[in-house]
Amino acid sequence: MIRLQGVTRRFKSAAGERVALDDVDLNVKAGQVFGVVGRSGAGKSTLIRSINLLERPDSGRVVVDGQDMTALTPAELRAARRRIGMIFQHFNLLNAKTIAENVAFPLRLEGRLGPEVDRRVAELLERLGLAEHAKKHPAQLSGGQKQRVGIARALATGPKVLLCDEATSALDPETTEDILTLLDELNRELGLTIVLITHQMEVVRRVCDRVAVLKDGRVVEEGATADVFLHPQHPATKAMLAEGEEAFDxxxxxxxxxxxxxxxxxxxxxxxxxxxxxxxxxxxxxxxxxxxxxxxxxxxxxxxxxxxxxxxxxxxxxxxxxxxxxxxxxxxx
Known part of the structure; x- marks a missing residue:
């Protein structure tokens, strides 16, 4: 479903050039929950934003569902992005709009008509347990409820791929478990391909089929989640897994x-x-x-x-x- 080939991204500043992604290759199968972990500055956010070309690579190819995203015209890219949902760490909701209006927003951008939009919004709010909050505004909701709105909005156009950019980092442990259970259900029920970036190892352990470890913009380890967690090979992986666990003496x-x-x-x-x-x-x-x-x-x-x-x-x-x-x-x- 997703293939990154030799993806490199550099940023220039007064301090000089920084390589955020360095010749990254990744393959994500359809229906898979794929985790990407690493320290702050490892390149996780740049990687996930490269999949829908919110960050355009300096070199390499990004192929989603057989379509080379890097070769599309602006109009074709806008159409392709409708098949890729995205949820964010800080929700990115429109505070002046109601919950129903937030979920309807991507549908209205597509030019869909009122009755169709209303049906789709009602369906999503019901599925995500938000029906009673349709007329409220984001400020009236808890963090977990806001993230559910973000997920509903991301699913509005019926995407095949869902990108999760630190989707649980701003939530407490109980709410994090609630959101992870929801993502797991959506993956199994809808066959969604999910790419999830996080620095929380327990998140990957809980929901991911496969995981890649990033360090300094490079993939240093990749494999089935159980294999990587139980038998880590790279020092960066071992160090992240050791955090929060008492070292054996x-x-x-x-x-x-x-x-x-x-x-x-x-x-x-x-x-x-x-x-x-x-x-x-x-x-x-x-x-x-x-x-x-x-x-x-x-x-x-x-x-x-x-x-x-x-x-x-x-x-x-x-x-x-x-x-x-x-x-x-x-x-x-």
Whole structure:
């Protein structure tokens, strides 16, 4: 659905030239929720605004639904943008207009007639739980309600693609979960292709099928969300995932212990594989850290374990044979 090929974007200022995007290649499949994460200044906003050409690349191609956006005339580009919805961090609503008028705005820009517009607006407000707020103005709504209005407006013209520019960064945790649930439902029910940029790793963990990590305008890591989160390869990814989590201190492990990180995915997350293997091999173990959670609905568990006594290597081999992913940790690795 979306293909970026060699996309580069530079900005010039009195301080000199800055490269916001540096030869970026990305492919987003139809119906996918694709996350882009990175620090402030990594190039995330420039990337997402390049998809609908709000930022025109200095070089490279942007292809959306088979159409080369960079080759379109101004009129053709305006038409193409109607198939790409966009929601923003700070909502970007028209404060002087009612909620219904905000949602109707892109339809009226297309020249659609009153009855058709009214039907579409009513349908969207009902779907997003905003029907009772149709005659209110943005200042009368909460942050979560404003973002729902932004989503309704973005969906008004029936787009195939929805771009989310830090859509939950201005919201509290409970409201963020509410908006993410809504985006997940829209993706599954409408088949929307969603590109979501954020610095919130939990947002990606919650809704994204695939993720790319940006650093200094370059994609430094990309893959299925579960693979990137559970087995990060690039230092930038590891650093972002480590934030908010207590670092494991290998020096606190039992002396002479064989340290390993064990990753369980899917149904095996709830199976007592570790205790079964420990009993069969005759090895002792201590769980030094761990957690159980979900990535895009798939359960997973990660434990850092110290094996002492018995044949630790045999235990690790048997765990691997049972589908547990085994990795070395710290000095003992």
């Amino acid at each position: 290998a020096s606190l492990a039992p002396e002479g212990g064989r340290l390993a990180r064990l990753t369980f995915r899917g149904n095996s997350t709830y199976e007592p594989e570790l205790s079964r293997v420990a009993r069969s091999v005759g090895v002792d173990y201590s769980i030094l850290s761990g957690r159980i959670s979900r990535i895009r609905g798939e359960p997973y568990g990660q434990l850092v374990v110290a094996f002492t006594g018995g044949d630790a290597e045999k235990a690790l081999s048997q765990l691997g044979a049972r589908g547990v992913i085994v990795e070395g940790v710290g000095e003992a690795a």
